Amino acid sequence: MIILKNNSYTRSNKGFIAAFFTVFLPVFIGIMALSVDLPRMYSYNADIKSALDLAVIAGISQLNSTSDITTAKNTAVTYLNANLSMTLPNFTNLTTSSTGLTLQAGTYDSSTCTFTYNEAGPTVNALKITYSYTPNSILSGFFMIDTFTITASSLGGKTYAGYAPAGTTFPIILDPAALTTAAANSNVVRLYQNGGSQNSYLGDYVGNSMSNDVDAQIDYFQNSSGTPPPAVAIGSTFMQLNASGQIAMVYSGNLSGWVPTSGTTLVFPVGTLGAGNNVTITGYVLGSLVTFGIGSMSNYADITIVPGSTSNSWSGLVTGAQPTGLDETQLSLLASGSGLVL
Numbered sequence: 532m533i534i535l536k537n538n539s540y541t542r543s544n545k546g547f548i549a550a551f552f553t554v555f556l557p558v559f560i561g562i563m564a565l566s567v568d569l570p571r572m573y574s575y576n577a578d579i580k581s582a583l584d585l586a587v588i589a590g591i592s593q594l595n596s597t598s599d600i601t602t603a604k605n606t607a608v609t610y611l612n613a614n615l616s617m618t619l620p621n622f623t624n625l626t627t628s629s630t631g632l633t634l635q636a637g638t639y640d641s642s643t644c645t646f647t648y649n650e651a652g653p654t655v656n657a658l659k660i661t662y663s664y665t666p667n668s669i670l671s672g673f674f675m676i677d678t679f680t681i682t683a684s685s686l687g688g689k690t691y692a693g694y695a696p697a698g699t700t701f702p703i704i705l706d707p708a709a710l711t712t713a714a715a716n717s718n719v720v721r722l723y724q725n726g727g728s729q730n731s732y733l734g735d736y737v738g739n740s741m742s743n744d745v746d747a748q749i750d751y752f753q754n755s756s757g758t759p760p761p762a763v764a765i766g767s768t769f770m771q772l773n774a775s776g777q778i779a780m781v782y783s784g785n786l787s788g789w790v791p792t793s794g795t796t797l798v799f800p801v802g803t804l805g806a807g808n809n810v811t812i813t814g815y816v817l818g819s820l821v822t823f824g825i826g827s828m829s830n831y832a833d834i835t836i837v838p839g840s841t842s843n844s845w846s847g848l849v850t851g852a853q854p855t856g857l858d859e860t861q862l863s864l865l866a867s868g869s870g871l872v873l
Contacts, residue, residue, distance in 0.1 A: 575666055576681050582614035583660050583685035584871055590658045591687040591869040596859035597655050600636045607660060631663040639688035646686055657688040692815045692866040693851025698759035701797040702748045703832060704734040704810050710861040718836040723829040724778050732771035732810050733781055736760045740770035742777040749785045763800055765812050765852040773808045782830035786823035795820060796837055798848060814854040814865045838864045
């Protein structure tokens with residue numbers, strides 16, 4: 532028997548398979564490489580963003596004025612290196628001048644959610660870090676892609692307490708001059724009042740300028756038996772006790788001899804004295820009371836100011852209108868908090 536064999540189909544089929552693999556094999560390899568690269572890139576991006584967030588928080592915690600910018604940046608880079616060295620392969624520690632790393636200090640406006648780069652401004656309250664990282668890529672080897680760069684940013688801002696709920700503020704208001712004195716004396720200041728020359732004021736938050744009102748508010752802090760002070764916001768105006776006799780009554784009747792529990796921290800408003808014995812609130816500080824006394828020339832209270840804060844909760848204080856009219860030294864002592872905004 533003679534069998535005739537047609538090889539045309541076989542040759543055609545082989546040619547098709549060869550052509551198919553020639554065209555699509557690089558695609559298959561690329562898809563495989565991409566399936567490896569993309570998860571890695573997403574993972575690296577998440578690690579970098581997390582490290583930047585932590586670095587910004589660390590840096591902004593050191594930023595109180597323009598003189599702290601270098602310290603804030605160095606602190607941020609230290610934290611960034613510590614975290615990235617544990618997550619990125621073949622990572623080399625960065626410096627503030629490293630290529631691909633940008634650190635900017637400036638002002639963050641919480642009302643408009645905008646950051647302005649200005650390291651010479653009087654109200655530096657924010658830090659922005661941008662970092663670009665180029666990892667090794669399997670995909671680049673097959674498709675001759677020179678770089679595969681991941682870029683991420685983080686922005687942290689510091690805000691000041693602007694509102695004190697009812698029952699929060701102690702009725703001694705600090706003049707901004709008291710903050711300047713404290714900053715030059717390890718945050719310790721003697722607040723003195725005698726109805727004339729003073730660096731602080733007994734504030735009657737009720738509005739009658741009566742010593743009985745202040746007595747009742749102090750009793751609230753001493754033994755919870757008095758009247759809690761009302762809410763106090765930046766921009767609020769209150770009467771102060773101006774008569775020496777009234778001030779002496781408060782100190783002799785309520786404050787003299789009262790030694791608060793060790794470590795007790797109270798909220799003190801900061802305010803400026805205007806016409807008619809009115810004091811306008813411009814900010815808040817946290818202070819530990821040390822002692823009270825009655826002197827031959829003035830009545831006084833010694834306090835230790837606790838500058839800033841480590842969180843966004845300041846003994847009940849919340850954000851609100853921001854301070855005005857205070858210099859960098861005074862701002863550095865105000866109750867403040869920091870957090871991520873981008």
